[in-house]
Amino acid sequence: xxxxxxxxxxxxxxxxxxxxxxxxxxxxxxxxxxxxxxxxxxxxxxxxxxxxxxxxxxxxxxxxxxxxxxxxxxxxxxxxxxxxxxxxxxxxxxxxxxxxxxxxxxxxxxxxxxxxxxxxxxxxxxxxxxxxxxxxxxxxxxxxxxxxxxxxxxxxxxxxxxxxxxxxxxxxxxxxxxxxxxxxxxxxxxxxxxxxxxxxxxxxxxxxxxxxxxxxxxxxxxxxxxxxxxxxxxxxxxxxxxxxxxxxxxxxxxxxxxxxxxxxxxxxxxxxxxxxxxxxxxxxxxxxxxxxxxxxxxxxxxxxxxxxxxxxxxxxxxxxxxxxxxxxxxxxxxxxxxxxxxxxxxxxxxxxxxxxxxxx
Amino acid sequence: xxxxxxxxxxxxxxxxxxxxxxxxxxxxxxxxxxxxxxxxxxxxxxxxxxxxxxxxxxxxxxxxxxxxxxxxxxxxxxxxxxxxxxxxxxxxxxxxxxxxxxxxxxxxxxxxxxxxxxxxxxxxxxxxxxxxxxxxxxxxxxxxxxxxxxxxxxxxxxxxxxxxxxxxxxxxxxxxxxxxxxxxxxxxxxxxxxxxxxxxxxxxxxxxxxxxxxxxxxxxxxxxxxxxxxxxxxxxxxxxxxxxxxxxxxxxxxxxxxxxxxxxxxxxxxxxxxx
Numbered sequence: 274x275x276x277x278x279x280x281x282x283x284x285x286x287x288x289x290x291x292x293x294x295x296x297x298x299x300x301x302x303x304x305x306x307x308x309x310x311x312x313x314x315x316x317x318x319x320x321x322x323x324x325x326x327x328x329x330x331x332x333x334x335x336x337x338x339x340x341x342x343x344x345x346x347x348x349x350x351x352x353x354x355x356x357x358x359x360x361x362x363x364x365x366x367x368x369x370x371x372x373x374x375x376x377x378x379x380x381x382x383x384x385x386x387x388x389x390x391x392x393x394x395x396x397x398x399x400x401x402x403x404x405x406x407x408x409x410x411x412x413x414x415x416x417x418x419x420x421x422x423x424x425x426x427x428x429x430x431x432x433x434x435x436x437x438x439x440x441x442x443x444x445x446x447x448x449x450x451x452x453x454x455x456x457x458x459x460x461x462x463x464x465x466x467x468x469x470x471x472x473x474x475x476x477x478x479x480x481x482x483x484x485x486x487x488x489x490x491x492x493x494x495x496x497x498x499x500x501x502x503x504x505x506x507x508x509x510x511x512x513x514x515x516x517x518x519x520x521x522x523x524x525x526x527x528x529x530x531x532x533x534x535x536x537x538x539x540x541x542x543x544x545x546x547x548x549x550x551x552x553x554x555x556x557x558x559x560x561x562x563x564x565x566x567x568x569x570x571x572x573x574x575x576x577x578x579x580x581x582x583x584x585x586x587x588x589x590x591x592x593x594x595x596x597x598x599x600x601x602x603x604x605x606x607x608x609x610x611x612x613x614x615x616x617x618x619x620x621x622x623x624x625x626x627x628x629x630x631x632x633x
Numbered sequence: 634x635x636x637x638x639x640x641x642x643x644x645x646x647x648x649x650x651x652x653x654x655x656x657x658x659x660x661x662x663x664x665x666x667x668x669x670x671x672x673x674x675x676x677x678x679x680x681x682x683x684x685x686x687x688x689x690x691x692x693x694x695x696x697x698x699x700x701x702x703x704x705x706x707x708x709x710x711x712x713x714x715x716x717x718x719x720x721x722x723x724x725x726x727x728x729x730x731x732x733x734x735x736x737x738x739x740x741x742x743x744x745x746x747x748x749x750x751x752x753x754x755x756x757x758x759x760x761x762x763x764x765x766x767x768x769x770x771x772x773x774x775x776x777x778x779x780x781x782x783x784x785x786x787x788x789x790x791x792x793x794x795x796x797x798x799x800x801x802x803x804x805x806x807x808x809x810x811x812x813x814x815x816x817x818x819x820x821x822x823x824x825x826x827x828x829x830x831x832x833x834x835x836x837x838x839x840x841x842x843x844x845x846x847x848x849x850x851x852x853x854x855x856x857x858x859x860x861x862x863x864x865x866x867x868x869x870x871x872x873x874x875x876x877x878x879x880x881x882x883x884x885x886x887x888x889x890x891x892x893x894x895x896x897x898x899x900x901x902x903x904x905x906x907x908x
Binding site: 319321339340341344345346347349351353355356357358359366367370398399400414415418 | 805807808810811812813814815816817818821825826829830904906907908
């Protein structure tokens, strides 16, 4: 395990005085929009790009070291499996340095392939692998040489949703088990919350905000809010379990039913686009729907942003402009808000759960 | 019971289906080979009939040419020394020229500065037809055994150089980056990543040059060298042996085909698993 620190790192046209510290065994996720400089940070750490400032691994500057000498494992976005090598040779390539013992290499490669559950792919070529198998092979190659730091660049970008969801759990488990210091780049909040125990939002070549996932989602800075969205934060008055594994949560006049995660819910965060708005009382069971008054609305080319008063609380709702227009609503009219329980993010003191992911 | 019967039937159908697919495949392949032979057979037939109708020594029949080829291959010792001499020159020239082109191609492909320095020179020399060098080489090295070999060296050098540079430069830089991050040195990257991935381009150059080498060797041999297919062609022309000329041309075509096939087979063996 190793710690890594970036001190005043700048690159031409991209990074601006980036300072960052990742402790031993920590998993930092760099989250940010495309072109923000996330991958450049990884390239700086790996030594693949020139920079000013200093990179320190375990407190020692590594700026003078070549890529080969930095001992970082790098899982590239496009994986970069060598197409002319079998799975075994791809992974073994990370160990096969001159005088290395062939038997030892074979043993270590087999061990790594077994750990990742791909030992049966031993003699296959990358063109005959599925997306998930390629990911595992690339991960095996990055890990087999026991790097000090593991760098992931958008690891699940090329995978379908289902495979990505399964793989992310495996990767999470594996990283926990290996306790390797990891820096992962993603633009997906879902991946970030699954992998991170520390999150840094990168915008315009700077670290905009750094903290736990919960810190950032519930207390985003102005710029971060523009990227991840500005959630309605509901400071809950109380919450208690009810039957069938459900929990009742009260926030002013709003009562919400959600599945019980086994802890007292302190706050609920829900993005404006995850609240449905209706002009009439919705039919069906009267759960998770509240009546309010449309205070105001602002229209953009595609969306309408509404301010709705529920009791003494104010909530923001965002809906497609066409849907809003079809309801012929005016300020001051009563409206109904519907909360999709799968879209509610809840927090206790230390825990953070995005319900959609469990349910979906 | 019903279920097991159904399963057995399904299995049988599946097996039968896959077996028939397996059988059908080589048959289709044979049919494909036959269909590509058909135009050749048709051409030979037309040739035979037209030559028989013309009945003139300048227009030998197809069967006459084949008879002559058979005689030259198996009954006389006229053809073998000439074919052997040409083959030796082509193989030697091709080996030296392509090895030099390969090494220079790697150097230029990997070193942008070298490429910048030498590419104007290569751009000037590459378009010169190989036979254009002949008068100059006749003066510099004389009319001797080395003349056709040097011509083949020159004509092989440039296509391999060009294609190797292209192949090396076309290797996705992300593979090189990935190799570096897992500790590979520059030499290892060259031998284990770049060259294997550049093989398709390099072999395109080799196949191109093999055909060109046979074409230029004939021309070079026609000048004044005592042995070779080119010499045999000139002799046949002076004796008005049209059948012999055609035999030499057929052999030439066959050699080009064999060289091309050989390079194709080697390339396929080296790359079939991953391409």
